[in-house]
Each structure stands twice: as C-alpha cells, then as structure tokens.
Amino acid sequence: xxxxxxxxxxxxxxxxxxxxxxxxxxxxxxxxxxxxxxxxxxxxxxxxxxxxxxxxxxxxxxxxxxxxxxxxxxxxxxxxxxxxxxxxxxxxxxxxxxxxxxxxxxxxxxxxxxxxxxxxxxxxxxxxxxxxxxxxxxxxxxxxxxxxxxxxxxxxxxxxxxxxxxxxxxxxxxxxxxxxxxxxxxxxxxxxxxxxxxxxxxxxxxxxxxxxxxxxxxxxxxxxxxxxxxxxxxxxxxxxxxxxxxxxxxxxxxxxxxxxxxxxxxxxxxxxxxxxxxxxxxxxxxxxxxxxxxxxxxxxxxxxxxxxxxxxxxxxxxxxxxxxxxxxxxxxxxxxxxxxxxxxxxxxxxxxxxxxxxxxxxxxxxxxxxxxxxxxxxxxxxxxxxxxxxxxxxxxxxxxxxxxxxxxxxx
Amino acid sequence: xxxxxxxxxxxxxxxxxxxxxxxxxxxxxxxxxxxxxxxxxxxxxxxxxxxxxxxxxxxxxxxxxxxxxxxxxxxxxxxxxxxxxxxxxxxxxxxxxxxxxxxxxxxxxxxxxxxxxxxxxxxxxxxxxxxxxxxxxxxxxxxxxxxxxxxxxxxxxxxxxxxxxxxxxxxxxxxxxxxxxxxxxxxxxxxxxxxxxxxxxxxxxxxxxxxxxxxxxxxxxxxxxxxxxxxxxxxxxxxxxxxxxxxxxxxxxxxxxxxxxxxxxxxxxxxxxxxxxxxxxxxxxxxxxxxxxxxxxxxxxxxxxxxxxxxxxxxx
Numbered sequence: 001x002x003x004x005x006x007x008x009x010x011x012x013x014x015x016x017x018x019x020x021x022x023x024x025x026x027x028x029x030x031x032x033x034x035x036x037x038x039x040x041x042x043x044x045x046x047x048x049x050x051x052x053x054x055x056x057x058x059x060x061x062x063x064x065x066x067x068x069x070x071x072x073x074x075x076x077x078x079x080x081x082x083x084x085x086x087x088x089x090x091x092x093x094x095x096x097x098x099x100x101x102x103x104x105x106x107x108x109x110x111x112x113x114x115x116x117x118x119x120x121x122x123x124x125x126x127x128x129x130x131x132x133x134x135x136x137x138x139x140x141x142x143x144x145x146x147x148x149x150x151x152x153x154x155x156x157x158x159x160x161x162x163x164x165x166x167x168x169x170x171x172x173x174x175x176x177x178x179x180x181x182x183x184x185x186x187x188x189x190x191x192x193x194x195x196x197x198x199x200x201x202x203x204x205x206x207x208x209x210x211x212x213x214x215x216x217x218x219x220x221x222x223x224x225x226x227x228x229x230x231x232x233x234x235x236x237x238x239x240x241x242x243x244x245x246x247x248x249x250x251x252x253x254x255x256x257x258x259x260x261x262x263x264x265x266x267x268x269x270x271x272x273x274x275x276x277x278x279x280x281x282x283x284x285x286x287x288x289x290x291x292x293x294x295x296x297x298x299x300x301x302x303x304x305x306x307x308x309x310x311x312x313x314x315x316x317x318x319x320x321x322x323x324x325x326x327x328x329x330x331x332x333x334x335x336x337x338x339x340x341x342x343x344x345x346x347x348x349x350x351x352x353x354x355x356x357x358x359x360x361x362x363x364x365x366x367x368x369x370x371x372x373x374x375x376x377x378x379x380x381x382x383x384x385x386x387x388x389x390x391x392x393x394x395x396x397x398x399x400x401x402x403x404x405x406x407x408x409x410x411x
Numbered sequence: 412x413x414x415x416x417x418x419x420x421x422x423x424x425x426x427x428x429x430x431x432x433x434x435x436x437x438x439x440x441x442x443x444x445x446x447x448x449x450x451x452x453x454x455x456x457x458x459x460x461x462x463x464x465x466x467x468x469x470x471x472x473x474x475x476x477x478x479x480x481x482x483x484x485x486x487x488x489x490x491x492x493x494x495x496x497x498x499x500x501x502x503x504x505x506x507x508x509x510x511x512x513x514x515x516x517x518x519x520x521x522x523x524x525x526x527x528x529x530x531x532x533x534x535x536x537x538x539x540x541x542x543x544x545x546x547x548x549x550x551x552x553x554x555x556x557x558x559x560x561x562x563x564x565x566x567x568x569x570x571x572x573x574x575x576x577x578x579x580x581x582x583x584x585x586x587x588x589x590x591x592x593x594x595x596x597x598x599x600x601x602x603x604x605x606x607x608x609x610x611x612x613x614x615x616x617x618x619x620x621x622x623x624x625x626x627x628x629x630x631x632x633x634x635x636x637x638x639x640x641x642x643x644x645x646x647x648x649x650x651x652x653x654x655x656x657x658x659x660x661x662x663x664x665x666x667x668x669x670x671x672x673x674x675x676x677x678x679x680x681x682x683x684x685x686x687x688x689x690x691x692x693x694x695x696x697x698x699x700x701x702x703x704x705x706x707x708x709x710x711x712x713x714x715x716x717x718x719x720x721x722x723x724x725x726x727x
Contacts, residue, residue: 063503097493099505102456140456171486174453 023064030070038074043083058092062104076111079118087122087134094133101133105140112141113148120145120154127160132169139164139175146182153187158194165211166202173207177214184219192216246353253346260335260342267335271328278321281314443469447484459490459505466506467491474512474585495588496521499572509591515579518586522557522572523549534581539565558611562603569603571611576604576705594702595692598624601703605690608712613719625672626690630718634682651721663714670707686718 022045029038042061049057065071078084093101112119119141126138142161146152161183164176184191195212202208423432451463470491473483480488495508499521515534519527526545533541539561549555558571568579578587578600587593595601598620605626609618617629636652645653667674673689688711692703 067503097497098455098459098490099493099497099503102459103503103505105456106460136455171453171455178454 020060023060026061026064027068030065030068030074033070035070035074035077039077039081039083042074042078046083055092055095058089059096059100062093062100066103066107072107072110075107076115079111086119087126090126090134090137091131094131094137101137102140105137108141109144112144116145116148116150116152120157124157124160127157127164132167132172135164135167135169135172136175139172139179142179143175143182146179146186151186152183153190155190155194158183158187158191159198162194162198162212165198165215166205166208173211177211180215181218184215188219192220243353243356246349249349250346253342253349256342257339260339264332264335267328267331271325274321274324274328278318281317281321284314443472447487452484452486455486458487461505462487462490466508466511471510471512474514477583480514492517492521498589507589509589510593511588513586513588515584515586518577518579518588522570522577534579537565537581539568542568558607560603560607560610562599564599566597567600567603569600569607571607578604590705592704592706594704595708598626598692601690601692601708602626604705604708612712612716613723615723616715616719621689624691628688628690628715630686630688630715630723632684632686632718632722634678634684636722637682637684655717655721663717666710667714670703670711688715 022041026038026041026045029035029041045061046054046057065075068074075084079086093104123138123142123145126134127142129135129138139161142152142157152158158180161176161179164172165180167173167176180191180195195215199205199209199212419435422428422435425432446463447469452458457463467487467490470483470488491508491511492513494504494506495511495513497504498508513521516527516531519530519534523530523545526549530542530545533539533545543559543561546557546559550557556573560569561567562569566581568581570577570579575588576590578590580586595604602620605618605628609616609628613630616631617627619627621627637656639652640656641650641653644657648654648658664674664676667688670690671688672691672693673687675685675687675689677685679685690703690708690711693701
C-alpha cells in the first residue's frame with residue numbers, strides 16, 4: 001500500500017491471485033510509457049470480448065488504469081482515438097458499483113478541465129439521459145469542465161442543467177445545484193437569467209424556486225445584485241424583447257425557407273440533368289442495338305465481348321441512375337418534412353406572440369379597470385367633500401338663525 | 412479560548428450533570444442525523460469517495476444499537492457493503508474495510524451470493540445444520556476456500572476467509588467483517604476463535620476452557636529441542652533454534668504477557684518446556700481499557716504457531 005496510491009484516494013488491497021495476462025501486458029506497457037502500443041492492446045482486449053464478459057473486461061481495464069501511474073494518459077488516448085466511446089462507457093459503468101463509477105469520473109477530471117471540447121458534443125444528451133446514474137455522471141463531468149480554463153457559457157446546456165432542478169431523483173437535483181453554482185461563479189448573469197426565466201415559466205413549482213434560490217444565493221454577491229438589477233428589464237421591456245426575438249426568429253425561418261427552396265430547385269435541376277443523361281444513354285443503347293444487331297452473329301469474338309461489356313456498363317449505369325433518382329426522392333421527402341417542421345415552429349412562435357399580446361391586452365384592461373376605479377374614488381371623495389362643506393354651511397346658517405331667534409326673544 | 416471537544420468530554424464524565432448531558436446528546440443526535448442524511452449522503456460522489464465520518468463508523472454506531480435498515484442512510488450503507496464486496500474480490504477500494512458491520516443478509520449476499528436467501532432463512536430459523544450443509548457443499552464441490560465454526564452455545568458463527576475473520580452475531584442479526592481492532596466481547600466467542608485457529612494451525616496443542624472462565628492453551632517445546640540450545644549466546648544467526656531462544660523468545664514472551672491473563676512456564680517430567688497461556692476477554696484485571704482485541708489474538712496465535720511449527724511438529 002504505497003503513499004502514492006493513498007493520495008489518489010484508492011488502495012490496492014492485495015495482490016491479485018489470478019491475473020489476466022493481457023492486463024499484465026497492459027500494465028507493463030504503461031509502466032514503460034508505450035502508450036500507443038497500450039492503446040492497440042486495449043483495443044484488441046476489448047474487441048475480443050464477448051457480450052457476456054465485455055463489462056468484466058471493461059471493469060478490469062478501468063481498475064488497472066485507475067491504479068497505474070500513467071493511466072490517465074492512456075485513458076485520454078483511448079477516448080481521443082475512439083477506442084472507448086465515452087457515452088457508452090458511462091452507460092456500461094452505470095451497471096457497475098458506485099466506487100468504480102465515481103473513481104473513473106475522478107480519473108477524467110483533469111481531462112475535462114483542459115480539453116472540454118471533447119466532452120461538449122455529447123454532454124447535453126447525457127444530462128438528459130433516462131438513466132439517473134448517467135445524468136449524475138454527466139453533471140459531475142460538467143462540474144469538472146466548468147472548473148477548467150474555458151468554463152461553460154452555453155445557454156442551452158445551462159438550461160438543460162437548470163431543468164434538472166426538478167428531477168425526480170433528489171441526488172440529481174443536488175448535483176444540478178452544485179453544477180449551477182460552479183458555472184455561476186464565472187457566469188453569474190447568464191446562470192441567474194436562465195434560472196429566473198425557468199422559475200417564471202414554472203411559477204407554481206415551489207421546489208424549483210427553492211433550488212434556484214439556493215443557487216442564486218451562492219453565486220450572487222451584493223455588488224452583483226445591482227448589476228443584475230440593472231440588467232433586468234421591466235415587464236413591458238421583456239415583452240418587447242420577446243417580440244423582437246420572435247420577429248428575428250420569423251425572419252430566420254423565412255431565410256431558411258428560401259434556402260430550402262433554393263436547394264429544392266437545385267435538386268430538381270440535378271434530377272432533370274440525370275433524366276437527360278439517362279435518356280441519352282437509352283438513345284445510345286438503342287442506336288447501338290440497331291447498329292449491332294443485324295450482323296451480330298458475324299462479328300468477331302473480341303467485338304462481341306466489347307459489346308457485352310458496354311451493355312453491362314450501361315445496365316450498371318441505369319441502376320445507378322435509378323438509385324440516384326430514389327435518393328433524390330428521399331431528399332425531397334426530407335425537405336418536405338423539414339418544411340413542415342419549420343411551419344410548425346413558426347405556428348408555435350405565432351401562438352406565443354398571440355399569447356403575449358393577449359397578456360398585454362389583459363394587463364391593459366386591468367389597468368383601465370384600475371383607472372376607472374381610481375376616478376370613481378376621486379368623484380366619491382369630491383362628493384363627500386361637497387357634502388361636508390354643505391353641512392358646515394348649513395350648520396353656520398342654523399347657528400345664525402338660532403342667534404337671531406335668541407336676540408328677538410331678548411328684545 | 413473557544414469551546415473544544417475536551418470540554419465536552421469532561422462534561423460527559425460528570426455524572427451529576429444529567430440534564431446538561433441529555434441536552435448535549437440531543438444536539439449530537441441532531442447533528443449526526445444531519446451529517447449522515449443531508450450533508451454527506453446527498454452528494455453521492457463525495458459520500459462514496461470521501462465520506463464525512465471515518466470509514467463510515469456512524470453506520471457501525473447505528474448497527475451496534477440495533478437500528479434497522481430503515482434508520483440507516485441507505486446510499487451510504489450500500490457503498491459500505493460494496494466496499495466490503497470489492498475488498499473480498501481484491502478490487503481497489505477507497506479504504507480498507509476493517510471492523511465493518513453488515514446486516515446478516517448482506518454479509519451472506521457478499522460472501523455466499525448464490526445461496527444467500529436460503530442461508531438467511533436458515534439463520535433466522537436457527538437451522539444451523541442446514542447452513543453447514545451449504546458451507547460444506549461450497550467447500551467440497553464448488554472449490555471455495557474458507558473455514559467456519561459455530562460456537563458451543565450457538566451465539567456466534569466464525570468465518571475465516573484467507574487471513575480475514577468475520578464474526579456472525581447470531582442473536583443480533585449483524586456480522587463483524589474483517590475483525591481487527593474491535594474487542595472480543597465474550598468468552599464463548601474467544602473460545603470459538605481459539606478452537607478454529609487451533610484446528611488449523613496447532614491441532615495437537617491442548618485447548619480448554621478452565622473453571623475460571625479462561626481459555627487455556629498448552630504449548631510444548633520438546634526437551635530434545637531444548638538440549639540443542641547452546642549455553643552461550645550465538646555469534647551468528649545461522650542456527651534457527653539458538654537464534655530463537657537467545658534473541659527472540661524473550662520478546663515473544665513479553666508480547667504474550669501483554670495480551671494474556673497469565674502465562675505459566677515449567678519443565679515437565681519429560682524435560683519438555685510447557686508454556687501455558689491463559690486468555691480472557693479482559694487481559695488485565697487492573698486496566699479496563701486493556702480488552703483483548705482480534706488483532707492481539709492473531710499475534711498470540713502467531714507465536715503459538717511458531718512453537719508448534721518450528722519446534723514441536725518437526726522435532727517431535
């Protein structure tokens with residue numbers, strides 16, 4: 001039990017009784033820093049595995065890499081050279097015990113910090129995986145990445161992480177909070193904006209509010225609050241902004257539509273060209289048949305062979321053309337589907353604007369109600385004041401009359 | 412000066428401060444629960460790789476007080492079981508799981524996976540013969556290597572897997588795995604372990620339970636061995652017998668005296684040296700702290716094994 005092993009947080013208990021010779025070879029090669037060879041041996045080792053023993057082999061391999069000095073480098077090579085596909089590796093490890101899983105994640109720490117570009121393409125999918133262990137692992141990798149040089153500023157990714165604040169598993173919620181806290185340290189305004197938007201969208205979700213509060217309390221300092229308040233817009237400004245965004249999106253959609261139409265035209269042109277070509281070929285075939293057929297039997301053998309060859313080539317080309325035609329049809333269908341999708345999106349966006357407008361109208365009507373009420377109150381107050389004045393006036397007159405009466409009696 | 416743990420220890424020693432101690436222990440219970448269920452377990456990665464209590468001893472605290480699985484931090488317990496499993500299979504572990512406690516069913520799951528449900532049923536119904544049948548089958552037909560012993564009063568079952576001792580507490584429904592620094596709590600258990608080791612390592616030395624509730628192990632060093640010991644201190648270490656009796660024997664006796672209740676040395680009529688060792692769960696009457704631990708017993712067995720293997724068996 002060496003001190004170095006202890007530092008890594010892992011202890012090798014006792015000597016393995018029955019060591020796999022392949023693993024011994026791998027260990028020796030790592031020790032000799034023959035990393036390229038190790039990668040090849042590992043590729044063979046995993047490649048030879050059956051469905052039944054693949055996981056065992058993978059686990060043994062991970063065990064070996066975990067305790068070897070240089071294991072991290074090998075793992076990096078394995079991922080870079082696609083011997084190990086990280087998403088499926090995480091999936092496999094999800095079936096194994098937590099000690100191995102988390103030790104493996106630790107092994108990836110420096111890798112995530114320094115080369116997060118390698119993980120970014122699939123991290124969002126992993127965060128949204130059905131398997132909670134994979135979701136947790138992906139969030140942990142995100143924490144490592146956020147602690148690195150580049151940090152994380154992808155709004156969509158932050159949104160996905162924020163959505164995990166309502167995950168059914170408590171430990172995922174906790175991990176998501178941790179992740180957002182780490183990202184928020186360097187990207188406070190972005191995280192707080194995404195969180196406040198999500199909280200607004202789910203105003204009735206108390207758990208989400210609490211989790212978001214925890215994150216915000218951790219990442220926002222007093223000075224930053226002022227900055228964020230400055231950044232925060234009034235409701236009408238937000239609506240205006242959203243309207244702008246929607247109109248931008250509509251413009252983008254239109255652009256995309258135009259692009260699609262262009263592509264469609266191009267494809268149609270291609271189709272036409274191909275058709276023309278096929279017609280030409282057919283014509284050629286007919287011509288040749290006409291030329292060749294009458295004297296075919298008398299032709300020399302070489303020429304016959306040549307003709308056969310040509311015929312075969314033409315036949316192959318015909319098949320190719322048919323294939324191309326089918327592909328073009330497929331593409332057309334795909335384009336149509338995409339068009340439909342875009343139409344749906346534009347409809348959704350329009351619906352959104354309508355909703356916002358409805359909200360605005362509602363608020364306006366509410367405001368007008370309030371104004372009317374205020375005016376009514378003012379009128380009532382004025383009436384009250386008038387009545388009071390009239391009463392005061394009447395009292396004065398009454399007193400004067402009484403005094404007059406007294407004077408008359410006295411006289 | 413801030414409040415330190417020393418102050419609290421002093422308070423706990425003061426038996427007159429009952430109410431204060433109650434208050435303090437309540438605070439401790441709250442804190443422990445918060446630590447286990449909230450602070451530690453909520454982050455599973457940290458809980459697995461860096462638990463907030465040393466080697467998960469708070470699990471042990473709960474188990475020894477007979478709390479059920481419902482009162483356990485479940486994820487922490489699952490990792491704990493996992494670590495024992497990995498250690499048993501010689502895989503990398505975060506820490507060496509010595510003196511670890513498991514519920515009986517989980518111990519059976521780790522060490523006798525294929526039969527664990529059956530075994531658990533037999534144990535709960537105290538059908539030990541059926542359990543032993545399974546163990547025999549595993550040893551004889553399934554190439555498994557372990558030893559076991561059911562104690563006289565059937566309160567404990569002791570297992571030995573390679574060098575590791577596991578003690579099943581049959582009435583408490585838990586098992587002490589990788590027994591090492593824990594104290595041996597009963598004479599029945601002590602006798603059981605001695606019998607198991609004697610059976611394996613020094614079968615011809617006599618072992619008995621005395622009237623004073625002590626275990627007596629009688630080791631013999633034959634007279635003809637003693638005759639070969641030179642009368643002058645040896646100059647080299649070449650002669651094994653000379654080297655042992657002149658250089659090591661005294662330190663062995665010293666080690667034995669630290670952990671044994673009593674040691675008698677005498678020469679019998681055949682001129683053999685008899686070393687009688689008396690063992691008790693309390694190795695000293697005067698010091699209550701000096702309880703016999705599993706690791707102490709292992710040291711004693713090592714010395715006896717040397718008497719047996721190096722001098723008794725070969726020369727007898």
